[in-house]
Amino acid sequence: MTDPMRGDKAPWEETRDGNVHQRSDSKSARGDVPVEFEKPVHHNKRDGQVASSPDSNASSQNEQNKKRKRWKKRSRRKNANAPNGASGGSVSTDITVSETPQLKNGESQSSQLDKSKSQKHHSRPSHHNKRHNRSHKHNNHQQPLYAALDLGTNNCRLLIAKPMKAGQFRVVDAFSRIVRLGEGLAATGRLSDGAMDRAVGALKICASKLARHNIRNYRLIATEACRQATNGEAFLSRVKKETGLDLEIINRETEARLAVSGCASLVDRDTQSVILFDIGGGSSEIAAIQFDERRTQRLANHIKSWTSLPVGVVTLSERHGGKDVTQQVFDAMVDEVDELIETTAPQNMLDFSPNIDSFHLLGTSGTVTTLAGLHLNLPRYDRRRVDGLWLQDDDVDKMLHQLLTWDIETRSANPCIGPDRSDLVLAGCAIMQSIRKRWPSNKMRVADRGLREGLLNDMMAKDGVWRRRRRRRNSHGQNRSDNSSSANTNANAQVNSGKHNE
Numbered sequence: 001m002t003d004p005m006r007g008d009k010a011p012w013e014e015t016r017d018g019n020v021h022q023r024s025d026s027k028s029a030r031g032d033v034p035v036e037f038e039k040p041v042h043h044n045k046r047d048g049q050v051a052s053s054p055d056s057n058a059s060s061q062n063e064q065n066k067k068r069k070r071w072k073k074r075s076r077r078k079n080a081n082a083p084n085g086a087s088g089g090s091v092s093t094d095i096t097v098s099e100t101p102q103l104k105n106g107e108s109q110s111s112q113l114d115k116s117k118s119q120k121h122h123s124r125p126s127h128h129n130k131r132h133n134r135s136h137k138h139n140n141h142q143q144p145l146y147a148a149l150d151l152g153t154n155n156c157r158l159l160i161a162k163p164m165k166a167g168q169f170r171v172v173d174a175f176s177r178i179v180r181l182g183e184g185l186a187a188t189g190r191l192s193d194g195a196m197d198r199a200v201g202a203l204k205i206c207a208s209k210l211a212r213h214n215i216r217n218y219r220l221i222a223t224e225a226c227r228q229a230t231n232g233e234a235f236l237s238r239v240k241k242e243t244g245l246d247l248e249i250i251n252r253e254t255e256a257r258l259a260v261s262g263c264a265s266l267v268d269r270d271t272q273s274v275i276l277f278d279i280g281g282g283s284s285e286i287a288a289i290q291f292d293e294r295r296t297q298r299l300a301n302h303i304k305s306w307t308s309l310p311v312g313v314v315t316l317s318e319r320h321g322g323k324d325v326t327q328q329v330f331d332a333m334v335d336e337v338d339e340l341i342e343t344t345a346p347q348n349m350l351d352f353s354p355n356i357d358s359f360h361l362l363g364t365s366g367t368v369t370t371l372a373g374l375h376l377n378l379p380r381y382d383r384r385r386v387d388g389l390w391l392q393d394d395d396v397d398k399m400l401h402q403l404l405t406w407d408i409e410t411r412s413a414n415p416c417i418g419p420d421r422s423d424l425v426l427a428g429c430a431i432m433q434s435i436r437k438r439w440p441s442n443k444m445r446v447a448d449r450g451l452r453e454g455l456l457n458d459m460m461a462k463d464g465v466w467r468r469r470r471r472r473r474n475s476h477g478q479n480r481s482d483n484s485s486s487a488n489t490n491a492n493a494q495v496n497s498g499k500h501n502e
Contacts, residue, residue, distance in 0.1 A: 144216030145172055148455035149206055151247060153182035153225040153281025153314050154424070155366075156202040159452040160213055166466040167265060169456055173209055177202045178420045182225035182282045186315045191229045199235075200242055207243045217463060219455045220247045223255055224282030224312065252308035255451065256285040257300045262453030263364055264299035266388055266445055273354035275439045278450055279365035279428050281314040286345070286435065288352045298461075305349035309340045311431065313367065313424040322423030323408045330404060333430035334437075341438055356442060361435070364447035366421060367428030371399045372446040373416030380415045387448035396436070396444060400429055 146169070147160045157176045161169040179198040181191060210218065226232035226249045236247050250258075259278040267274055267289075274289040287306040289299065296302075320333050342350070372386045375395055403411070403426060411422040436444075460466060 143214075145213050146456050146459050147210055147213070147215050147218035148452040148459070149203075149218070149220040149245070149247070150451040150455070151181065151199065151203070151220075151222040151226070152451075153185070153223065153283075153312055154178060154180055155281070156181075156199060156206070157452055158206045158209060159456060160209065160215070161456055163460045163465040167457070169460065173213065175202075175206055175209060177205075180281075180314065182228075182312075182314045184318075185225060185229055185282065186318055189229065190231050191225065191235050196235050196238070200239060203239055203243045203245055207245055210245075217459050219459060220245055221250045221451065221455070222247045223250065223451070224280060224310075227251075228282065252283065252285065253306065255283070256287050256306045256308060257303065258451045258454030258458070259285050259364060260287050260289065260300045260303060260454070261298070261457050262449045262451060262455075263362055263447045264457070266362060266447050266449075267299060270358065271360060272358035273352075274360060274362050275352070275435065275441070276362040276364070277432070277435050279363070279367050279431050280312045282310075282312040284309040284312055284431050286341075286349070288349050290352075290354070305346050305352065307341075307345040307349060309337065309344055309431075311337060311340055313428040313431070316430065317424050317427040320427070322427055325404065325426040327404060330426060330430055333427060334434050337431050337434035338437070341434060350438075352439065356440070359441055361439065361441045361444040362447060363432060363444055364450045365428060365432075367425060367432055368444070368446045369448050370416055370421065370425055371396060371429075374399050374402065374414070378416055383448045386446055389446045391444045391446060393436075393440075393442050393444075396432075400433065403429060 143162050145160050145162050147158065149158045150156075155176060156179050158174060159171060160173040161171045163169050179195065179202050181195045181199045183195045184192050222232070222236065226236060226247075229235070232249065236249070240246050256278075260276055263276060272291055276287045276289060278285045285306065285308050288304050289302050290304045291302050316333055316336070319336075320329055368391075369381075369383075369386050372389045372391060373381050375391060375398075376385060376389070378385065406414075408422055411417050411425060412419040417425055
């Protein structure tokens with residue numbers, strides 16, 4: 001092989017893919033590089049220094065010599081502990097020295113390159129391997145999740161989430177489908193075969209999603225349709241047989257409390273009282289919430305009164321018709337809900353008259369989210385913009401008037417309504433309008449959340465996941481504070497900030 005010192009040909013070098021080829025740079029062609037293999041110069045990410053060139057000043061050269069000595073001492077100590085004199089040390093990646101590998105007799109240049117490459121790979125510092133192993137272990141570890149399923153009169157919904165900071169969680173997977181399980185229930189008192197088939201089909205999808213995740217705890221509930229239907233229990237037995245999901249029928253009080261629990265984060269600190277309503281397919285829950293000086297984060301602890309109206313968007317639209325809704329038909333629906341509130345709600349709830357300046361309505365249903373989408377004139381429904389939106393009293397009146405002027409085709413064409421809700425939305429507006437008449441407010445907050453979020457909040461709080469996270473965070477902050485006085489100040493600031501946010 002041509003001697004590179006003579007500059008006749010460029011020296012050989014190894015590429016990333018393990019091949020060997022000749023260098024084509026000008027310095028090597030002139031013979032300025034006095035070696036056949038040249039190691040690259042690596043940057044030291046820790047202190048920002050790089051290997052010195054021959055033109056470096058004396059102080060830089062002295063610093064490099066000190067580093068080289070330190071790495072040599074470490075290598076000698078590790079080699080002394082290695083069996084049979086095998087090298088157990090690590091090679092510095094901060095300082096790079098050019099060297100010419102010697103080929104043994106009968107050994108090809110490519111095999112020597114492979115061996116050299118292997119030695120480079122195994123000579124990484126041990127702390128790098130530990131970091132890599134910890135990262136790999138963390139990536140492979142799947143955090144246990146929580147799941148909540150709500151089979152209502154109109155919808156089948158599923159949420160799978162993981163807990164984050166106190167009172168919050170992040171949705172990992174979700175599913176929602178309109179199944180109209182309560183279709184025809186008011187007339188027959190039974191769930192129809194078609195409605196049950198639609199619900200079972202949606203529940204099979206939910207079962208497959210649950211099977212794909214590492215679920216720590218879950219709760220699967222059914223509401224008004226299964227409560228009212230004479231064949232509700234038989235239907236749930238069929239669900240368990242065909243999907244493996246064991247659903248429980250909850251009572252109206254539990255449903256009201258779950259709706260309140262799911263919307264806790266949407267009540268401002270300066271609010272003194274709230275009327276929360278959840279307009280469902282077969283029933284509508286209303287809760288009167290009043291805060292006192294012992295205010296807690298758990299909103300359900302402050303429920304002063306509640307009621308569950310035996311009417312929802314499906315049942316009301318079936319009785320009055322949801323396609324051709326005139327002003328007279330709409331007023332008739334409002335009057336029916338007015339009468340139900342008078343006869344169903346307890347007296348302390350009927351007498352509930354909060355200070356209007358510190359009071360607002362909080363609505364969680366497809367009705368109020370549809371109004372919010374219309375108010376924002378969204379080209380397609382966007383939960384991130386709708387959830388938590390404030391609607392003024394005049395805004396709600398404007399949306400109601402606009403909906404009453406639309407026919408069924410116009411409602412179906414709107415992206416925030418669609419054909420599945422076009423015959424139900426005005427029935428929901430009639431229920432909401434009756435609530436607004438009974439407890440007038442200057443503003444209403446929109447919640448795109450409900451029973452599923454309440455189930456997740458309750459399960460996570462019961463398991464104490466947020467308490468454990470708070471203890472770990474405080475513990476880490478205390479450990480950091482033991483290092484130095486400056487670290488102590490920073491750690492305490494972080495912990496206090498976290499408590500404030502919670």
